[in-house]
Amino acid sequence: MNIQAFSPLRERHSFHVDALARYWVDYDSVGELCAVLRDAAGFGLPMMPVGGGNNLLFVSDYPGILLHSCLQDRSVLEENDREVLLRVGAGHSWDALVAWCVAQGWGGMQNLSGIPGEVGATPVQNIGAYGVEAKDLITAVEVLDRETLGLKTLPAVDCGFAYRHSRFKDEWKERYIVTHVCFRLSKKPEFRLDYGAVSARVEEQGGLQQGSEPQILRNNLQLLRQTILAIRDEKLPRTDKVGNAGSFFMNPEVDRELYLRLKTLYEGLPAWELPDGRYKLSAAWLIDRCGWKGRRQGDAGVWPAQPLVLVNYGQAAGQEILDLAREIIHDVQESFAVRLHPEVIILGEDA
Ligand SMILES: Cc1cc2nc3c(=O)[nH]c(=O)nc-3n(C[C@H](O)[C@H](O)[C@H](O)COP(=O)(O)OP(=O)(O)OC[C@H]3O[C@@H](n4cnc5c(N)ncnc54)[C@H](O)[C@@H]3O)c2cc1C
Numbered sequence: 001m002n003i004q005a006f007s008p009l010r011e012r013h014s015f016h017v018d019a020l021a022r023y024w025v026d027y028d029s030v031g032e033l034c035a036v037l038r039d040a041a042g043f044g045l046p047m048m049p050v051g052g053g054n055n056l057l058f059v060s061d062y063p064g065i066l067l068h069s070c071l072q073d074r075s076v077l078e079e080n081d082r083e084v085l086l087r088v089g090a091g092h093s094w095d096a097l098v099a100w101c102v103a104q105g106w107g108g109m110q111n112l113s114g115i116p117g118e119v120g121a122t123p124v125q126n127i128g129a130y131g132v133e134a135k136d137l138i139t140a141v142e143v144l145d146r147e148t149l150g151l152k153t154l155p156a157v158d159c160g161f162a163y164r165h166s167r168f169k170d171e172w173k174e175r176y177i178v179t180h181v182c183f184r185l186s187k188k189p190e191f192r193l194d195y196g197a198v199s200a201r202v203e204e205q206g207g208l209q210q211g212s213e214p215q216i217l218r219n220n221l222q223l224l225r226q227t228i229l230a231i232r233d234e235k236l237p238r239t240d241k242v243g244n245a246g247s248f249f250m251n252p253e254v255d256r257e258l259y260l261r262l263k264t265l266y267e268g269l270p271a272w273e274l275p276d277g278r279y280k281l282s283a284a285w286l287i288d289r290c291g292w293k294g295r296r297q298g299d300a301g302v303w304p305a306q307p308l309v310l311v312n313y314g315q316a317a318g319q320e321i322l323d324l325a326r327e328i329i330h331d332v333q334e335s336f337a338v339r340l341h342p343e344v345i346i347l348g349e350d351a
Pocket of ligand 1: 054
């Protein structure tokens with residue numbers, strides 16, 4: 001276990017703003033986590049589990065204890081000729097897990113290649129990309145109950161998974177810490193190519209091979225992974241070069257009436273109909289139309305290749321990035337009567 005007081009957070013989260021945590025704790029086992037929770041109970045400090053910090057923005061110092069899992073174990077719980085059930089520790093790197101599964105010839109995660117972060121956050125955020133979400137793969141989430149210090153296994157159906165959302169983000173936020181996540185992968189996967197430029201780029205590489213032999217499956221999974229990594233590389237800034245947390249805003253969902261009104265006003269408005277009859281709009285398009293793409297205020301800016309991504313060009317404070325986000329929210333609201341909501345978790349006094 002590693003405990004650090006007044007721990008600098010700049011290198012512990014991908015926005016790379018300067019902030020301190022009153023305490024930072026790396027724990028290596030559930031027993032250590034229980035000991036920290038027990039010992040800290042009397043101090044009345046706030047506590048929060050964190051992973052790689054790829055979806056966090058610190059607007060001020062964190063006044064409590066940040067709990068970071070180093071549980072990186074990975075085991076096969078069940079396997080047959082169709083599927084594999086995996087159990088993975090919360091501290092395991094997400095993309096290393098995807099790479100490993102692809103190399104084994106197990107399908108399901110390949111479209112989620114390149115998403116930075118650790119396994120513990122995947123059910124919390126219900127991460128998603130290129131037509132696939134974590135909820136499509138998660139079968140159960142193992143947690144530690146912060147109050148009772150007992151372990152529980154929560155079936156996926158109880159987790160309230162929705163677009164970038166789960167019960168871990170609201171009612172369970174103060175209650176559970178994810179220790180392990182169980183995933184179901186397929187040995188006969190269906191490939192999702194119908195999103196963005198994926199299909200065209202796969203064709204450029206010669207397309208998927210026909211056949212069901214294990215080596216062909218591995219090649220196809222690898223091709224899809226490499227294609228998605230390349231597309232992401234072109235659109236998103238590397239967090240070690242330019243601080244960011246991926247998409248800052250979620251794509252807004254609006255009712256049919258507003259969608260139809262906007263559609264008549266704005267030719268080419270990108271939108272997707274949802275099963276409940278509402279419409280999802282492209283936050284990137286709305287932000288772009290408000291003229292924010294590529295704009296910069298000090299060291300806080302909007303990424304030129306993807307206006308959904310707010311960036312820290314070096315020395316921006318968390319508050320400056322938040323101020324920029326609020327200006328964008330205001331402009332989109334004024335122009336389109338659509339409210340943008342941050343996907344990034346904003347932590348601090350003014351959040
Ligand atoms: C360049 C870039 C690209 C991105 N692209 C995508 C994308 O395509 N799709 C997508 O969905 N996201 C994307 N993201 C966002 C981010 O990668 C994901 O949200 C990821 O799951 C964050 O993982 P993390 O370990 O860094 O979590 P953190 O940012 O540390 O934490 C995120 C949340 O999870 C909670 N949490 C973390 N660990 C635990 C735990 N053990 N128990 C309980 N709660 C926990 C935290 O309290 C916090 O609320 C991107 C981010 C970046 C920087």
